[in-house]
Amino acid sequence: MLADATRVKIILALRGAEELSVNRLAEVVDKSAAGVSQHLAKLRLARMVSTRREGTTVYYRLTDEHASELVIDAVKQAEHVVGAAPHHRGERESA
DSSP, rough: TTTTHHHHHHHHHHHHHSSEEEEHHHHHHHHHHHHHHHHHHHHHHHTOOOOOOOEEEEEHHHHHHHHHHHHHHHHHHHHHTTTOOOTTTTOOTTT
């Protein structure tokens, strides 16, 4: 689920908000509403997001904090691997 950059951006956007509509998410991640909707469907099937309908508008929110924690951990690991993050305490510089 997290192998796609758009889905990661969606999760990060939802992490900073209580809930967002498809159109608002599309603006935030700079993708079409149709494309974002496809990604949200996959995230919903994986139970990473849940929905609330108000009239014709569907609002999305993270189901729980685990999805955002996964994204944050993945970003931290990537930064660590490419050297953008400091080494952990006790870790040798040559490691």
